[in-house]
Structures are given as C-alpha cells and as structure tokens.
Amino acid sequence: xxxxxxxxxxxxxxxxxxxxxxxxxxxxxxxxxxxxxxxxxxxxxxxxxxxxxxxxxxxxxxxxxxxxxxxxxxxxxxxxxxxxxxxxxxxxxxxxxxxxxx
Amino acid sequence: xxxxxxxxxxxxxxxxxxxxxxxxxxxxxxxxxxxxxxxxxxxxxxxxxxxxxxxxxxxxxxxxxxxxxxxxxxxxxxxxxxxxxxxxxxxxxxxxxxxxxxxxxxxxxxxxxxxxxxxxxxxxxxxxxxxxxxxxxxxxxxxxxxxxxxxxxxxxxxxxxxxxxxxxxxxxxxxxxxxxxxxxxxxxxxxxxxxxxxxxxxxxxxxxxxxxxxxxxxxxxxxxxxxxxxxxxxxxxxxxxxxx
Numbered sequence: 051x052x053x054x055x056x057x058x059x060x061x062x063x064x065x066x067x068x069x070x071x072x073x074x075x076x077x078x079x080x081x082x083x084x085x086x087x088x089x090x091x092x093x094x095x096x097x098x099x100x101x102x103x104x105x106x107x108x109x110x111x112x113x114x115x116x117x118x119x120x121x122x123x124x125x126x127x128x129x130x131x132x133x134x135x136x137x138x139x140x141x142x143x144x145x146x147x148x149x150x151x152x
Numbered sequence: 153x154x155x156x157x158x159x160x161x162x163x164x165x166x167x168x169x170x171x172x173x174x175x176x177x178x179x180x181x182x183x184x185x186x187x188x189x190x191x192x193x194x195x196x197x198x199x200x201x202x203x204x205x206x207x208x209x210x211x212x213x214x215x216x217x218x219x220x221x222x223x224x225x226x227x228x229x230x231x232x233x234x235x236x237x238x239x240x241x242x243x244x245x246x247x248x249x250x251x252x253x254x255x256x257x258x259x260x261x262x263x264x265x266x267x268x269x270x271x272x273x274x275x276x277x278x279x280x281x282x283x284x285x286x287x288x289x290x291x292x293x294x295x296x297x298x299x300x301x302x303x304x305x306x307x308x309x310x311x312x313x314x315x316x317x318x319x320x321x322x323x324x325x326x327x328x329x330x331x332x333x334x335x336x337x338x339x340x341x342x343x344x345x346x347x348x349x350x351x352x353x354x355x356x357x358x359x360x361x362x363x364x365x366x367x368x369x370x371x372x373x374x375x376x377x378x379x380x381x382x383x384x385x386x387x388x389x390x391x392x393x394x395x396x
Contacts, residue, residue, distance in 0.1 A: 057267050060259065115256040118264065120218070120238035121247055121313070122271050 054124055058132055061106070065133035068102045068109070069140055088144060099141055102133035168193045169348045170246065170317050172215035175224030176372075177207070186372035187224075190215050192317045192348035197339055199359045200352045201393055202369030208352045209251070209321050211369060215350070216248040216319050217241045228317070247315035251322040254306045255294040261305045262290040268313045280311040284338070300331040307338055317348040324355045336362045356394060360384065368393065 076098065077087035090098065107130035110116055116126045170192030177185045184207040190200065192215075202208040213219040215226060217236035226236040229244040238248055255264050265277045281287040286304045294302055303323065310318055320339070324332050332355065340362055343349045353359050360366070366383035368375045370392065377383035384390065 054267075054271060056270060060263070064258075113256055113258060114253040115258070117218070117238070117248065117250050118254060118256050121242050121254070121309075122267060123239050123243040125237065125239045 054122060057119075057122060057124065058129070061129050061132050062135060064109070065102055065106055066136040068105050068133060069098070069137040072098055072101065072105075072137075073140065088148060095141060099134065099137045102137045103130045106130040106133035166193045166195065169229055170215060170319075170350070171227040172211060172221075173225050173227065175211065175214050175221040175226075177210055177214060177219065177221050183372060184210050185214075185221075188369060188372065188374040189376075190350065190367065190374065191376075192319070192350045193365070194316070194346050194348045195343060196364040197343040197349045197351065197362055198365040198367060199363040200350060200367045200369055200374075201354075201356070201359070201389075202352075203393065204354075206369050207372065208369050211374070212248075212319050212321050212350070212352055216246065218248065245316035247310055247313050247318050249306060249310060249318065249320040249323060251325055254309065255302070257293050257295040260291050260293055261286070261297075261308075265290070265309055265312045268309055272313055274312040274314055277308075277312055280308050283311065284308045284334070300327045303327050303331060303335065307335060310342070311338070315347060318342060318350070320349070320351045322353050323351060324353045324358060332358055 076090065076094065081087040107126060110119065110126050110130065119126055119129055168191040170190070172188070172190040174187050174189060175185055176183070176187060188207065188211050190211050192198065200208050200212065210219060214221045214224075217226065217233070217238040217240065220235045226233045228236065228241050228246060231244070233240075238246070255261060262277060265281070268274050269277055277290070278287060281290055284304045284307055286301060286308055289297055289301055289305065294305065297305060323335060323339075327335065336358060339349055339351065343364065351359065360380040360383070363380050366377040366380055368377050368383070368386075368389050375389075377386050377389055384394070
C-alpha cells in the first residue's frame with residue numbers, strides 16, 4: 051500500500067478554498083465594522099485555524115465522499131485534519147508579514 | 153475443524169475471509185438484527201436475500217465496518233474486531249460497493265480510479281475501463297454519467313482496486329438488463345479469480361443464476377440456505393420470499 055499524496059493534495063486544495071473564504075468573510079465583516087481587517091483577536095484567530103477541519107469533515111459528509119475515502123483506507127477525520135495546514139500556514143504568514151511591514 | 157470451515161456442500165472445505173458473527177443491531181429501540189451472520193468465502197459469489205427493511209444493508213454495513221453492531225463481532229483476514237472500521241478493513245483488502253454514491257462528484261472518474269490504483273498497486277485504469285466499456289467516460293464526473301454508466305464506473309473501481317473481498321449492496325438496482333448481464337459476468341469473474349463476493353438484491357432470477365450460495369435474512373436473523381437449487385427447494389424461503 052502506498053501513500054495517499056494525490057488524495058491529500060486534492061483535499062488540501064479544497065482546504066485552501068475553505069480557509070480563504072473564511073478569512074475573506076471575516077476580513078470583510080471587520081472592515082465594515084471599521085476595524086483592522088487583517089488583525090484578529092486571539093479567539094477569532096483560533097476559530098479561523100480550528101474551524102476549517104470541522105467544515106472539511108462536514109463537507110466530506112455532505113458530498114458523500116466518506117465511503118470512497120474509507121475504501122482508500124483513509125478515515126474521514128484524518129483527511130479533514132489536512133485542512134489545518136492552509137489555515138495554520140496562512141495565519142502564520144499573515145502574522146509574519148504584518149510584523150515585517152510594521 | 154470449526155463450524156465456519158464447513159462448506160455449503162458438506163464435502164468441500166473453504167475458510168471464509170470475512171465473518172460477521174451473531175451481530176445484533178437496534179435503531180431507536182427497534183431491533184433490526186438480533187443474531188445475524190454473514191460470510192465471505194474466497195472464490196464464491198454469495199447472495200444475501202431478504203425483504204425490504206429486514207436488515208440486509210445493515211448487516212452488510214456492519215460487515216464492512218460502516219455501522220457498529222450492538223453485539224457480535226467481525227472477523228476479517230485473520231483479525232477480529234468488535235467495532236470494525238472500513239478504512240482499516242480496506243487496507244487489508246475489503247472493498248464496499250454501496251447502493252449509490254461510491255464515486256465523488258467533485259472529481260473525475262479517472263482521478264478516483266487513479267487514486268485506487270496508486271494506493272493499492274491496482275490494475276491499469278484504462279484497461280479496466282475498456283473491459284467494462286466505460287473508457288470514453290473516464291474524464292467525466294460521476295454526476296454527468298447515466299445510472300448504468302455510473303454502475304459500470306463503480307465496477308471499474310472494483311477491478312482497479314483488485315480486492316480480496318467485495319461487499320456489494322444492491323448493485324443491480326436501477327440498471328438495464330444489458331448492464332445487469334455485464335455486472336453478473338464481472339461478479340462471476342471476480343469470484344472465479346478467488347475474490348470473496350457478497351451481494352444483496354431483489355433480482356432473484358439473475359442472482360440465483362449467478363450465486364454459489366444463498367443466505368436468507370429474515371426476522372432479525374440469517375439462514376444459510378446453501379446452493380441456489382437447495383435455496384429454491386427451501387419451503388419457507390419459497391413461501392415467504394420468492395412468493396412462488
């Protein structure tokens with residue numbers, strides 16, 4: 051049995067979409083409220099990192115992909131964790147970029 | 153010799169690779185299965201018959217590790233599980249073909265078949281698709297296929313995966329007679345190559361012609377009826393299920 055790199059890549063792309071959509075939505079709401087759209091309070095930042103895997107798990111169920119993944123030997127929860135990667139990297143990159151620019 | 157090693161004919165000994173043993177399951181207080189068993193034997197095409205809502209799919213899903221039983225156990229490839237999980241069983245060679253929605257609409261058929269090939273050193277995608285006659289539809293997404301084409305695509309997934317045990321839940325549902333014939337030929341071919349095949353369905357004529365062994369699920373339990381001629385001669389099965 052080989053690694054599931056190609057499967058992981060496909061779900062990683064989807065996770066990037068989920069995180070970008072969430073980030074954009076939060077930033078737009080903050081901008082309309084007259085706040086800094088980039089800088090987030092720690093609870094909101096944590097939610098932006100933790101929520102994508104949860105949404106990914108729900109999305110896999112909604113799209114009825116769990117049986118295909120299970121037949122590939124991949125548990126739904128495990129592939130959902132892939133969604134942590136873009137949100138973690140993205141938020142870290144934003145923090146670093148902010149501190150460099152400041 | 154254990155009871156499980158006694159083959160249907162009484163003379164030939166075949167050890168099952170998959171056994172769902174004495175499983176019970178209730179849903180919201182309604183007991184669906186009280187003591188049901190299911191076996192997958194290498195080289196055999198076994199059919200699980202039963203009326204609608206009697207628990208066939210539940211039993212199959214318990215054997216596949218998709219539903220946890222209230223009691224009973226699942227044994228697969230030499231390992232025993234109180235709560236089996238399909239991802240674990242799949243790594244050991246089990247493939248579950250649900251009655252619908254095996255392939256995901258977000259990806260092309262080719263992509264998903266290539267995932268199976270790459271993951272399990274499976275068969276060639278194009279060659280398998282040609283065998284089933286679906287090669288021109290590989291770059292479409294499952295929702296762009298007709299019911300028959302989708303079933304063929306799912307069957308291609310089985311061929312690419314090359315499992316040692318296939319559980320198929322109502323694979324004949326909603327497909328044309330010509331597709332039914334093709335499906336039967338592939339299932340027979342898989343069994344002949346040593347795969348343990350277990351199928352459910354209501355297409356009695358087709359399934360009794362194709363099967364090596366018949367199991368009857370009724371009143372929360374299962375009866376191993378044996379070969380199709382023996383099953384046809386079983387009075388209660390004939391009266392309560394076949395209706396002939």
